Amino acid sequence: MSNRQEAELEEMREIFTLVDTDGGGTVSREEMKDLFNIVGINSTKEQLDKMLKVMDSDNSGEIDFEEFSSVMLRRVQVEFTPNEVKNAFEVIRKEKGCGNNTKLNKSHIIEFLDSFDTLKGEEDKSYLDLVEQIECDAHGYIDFREYVDMMMTF
Missing domain, CATH: 1.10.238.10 (EF-hand)
Known part of the structure; x- marks a missing residue:
């Protein structure tokens, strides 16, 4: 350390x-x-x-x-503004064809991040731990705007 x-x-x-x-x-x-x-x-x-x-x-x-x-x-250690994080989720939402819905399934986020891992030819899956900590509703979805607002304000 x-x-x-x-x-x-x-x-x-x-x-x-x-x-x-x-x-x-x-x-x-x-x-x-x-x-x-x-x-x-x-x-x-x-x-x-x-x-x-x-x-x-x-x-x-x-x-x-x-x-x-x-x-x-x-x-x-957060170096991003809430709007930057929301914009990143917006990119995932559009990429995964989620329409105007503000909810994303964890699998959407993982698939999106995996695609960058594959492009770089790396096997770093450290982001999986972070994604697993995201609180989901009963159907496995998160409202990313609500989540970002909560995480960035406390």
């Missing part, structure tokens, strides 16, 4: 400790809500629930440090 990564991880540990106000080793829904209020992020109950669902990868109902740092470090 590089010095930069270690410093970022230590910073995430400090933030996590501040958010974990009861010292229980996990962040509850209420603790996350308090944090958002303190930093001035106005979120509805539904938005908060969606954010927590994305962060809570083991479905325990609380966020442990690993889950917290994983999401937060990913956010720190």
Whole structure:
């Protein structure tokens, strides 16, 4: 692990400790809500629930440090604006012939990314982990505009 990564991880540990106000080793829904209020992020109950669902990868109902740092470090490394990400999804939507629908199936995203992998002659499938973390509806679809808005605002 590089010095930069270690410093970022230590910073995430400090933030996590501040958010974990009861010292229980996990962040509850209420603790996350308090944090958002303190930093001035106005979120509805539904938005908060969606954010927590994305962060809570083991479905325990609380966020442990690993889950917290994983999401937060990913956010720190984001170099794209919400509109750029939405435009990328728009390209996939058009390429896959999804019409005016704002929903994409995970398989559409994977097939699209696989096509670039094939063009480059590489076998790097690291994007599969990221795609697998996307929350889908009961039919395996994501509303990409809603998803991007949520991921880019917390």
